[in-house]
Amino acid sequence: MFCKSCGTKMNDNQIVCLSCGCSAGTGSEFCANCGGKLNPNSVACLNCGVASSFGAAQIQGKDSNVSDKDWLITLLICLFVGGLGIHRFYVGKTGTGILWLFTLGCFGIGSIIDLIMILCGKFTDADGKEIKHGK
Numbered sequence: 365m366f367c368k369s370c371g372t373k374m375n376d377n378q379i380v381c382l383s384c385g386c387s388a389g390t391g392s393e394f395c396a397n398c399g400g401k402l403n404p405n406s407v408a409c410l411n412c413g414v415a416s417s418f419g420a421a422q423i424q425g426k427d428s429n430v431s432d433k434d435w436l437i438t439l440l441i442c443l444f445v446g447g448l449g450i451h452r453f454y455v456g457k458t459g460t461g462i463l464w465l466f467t468l469g470c471f472g473i474g475s476i477i478d479l480i481m482i483l484c485g486k487f488t489d490a491d492g493k494e495i496k497h498g499k
Contacts, residue, residue, distance in 0.1 A: 456490030
């Protein structure tokens with residue numbers, strides 16, 4: 365393992381780089397696999413071929429801030445059974461799903477707000493990633 369801030373070799377159990385003082389895993393200038401300098405425009409290390417942290421999402425062809433959950437399914441679930449919070453269970457928000465279930469979508473107001481948020485593309489999953497139409 366190498367420091368991603370300065371490129372110095374680190375032990376696998378090290379949590380801080382002894383050369384620069386940065387936490388392990390932080391930084392984006394050097395490859396964590398081989399310690400080689402990363403080109404900010406490339407999606408992988410040119411020395412070893414490992415995907416860079418900023419290029420991993422580009423390789424998969426996905427925006428890292430957009431959820432894998434389907435927008436239309438989320439919308440339809442909220443539209444038809446939003447008062448029961450099923451759409452919140454679907455996106456991984458179990459705690460608020462239970463709250464919605466016992467309060468009938470916080471007396472209907474919460475379900476309407478969720479529906480508007482879904483339509484605007486601002487509703488998020490449990491990881492805080494937005495559920496977008498046509499991702």
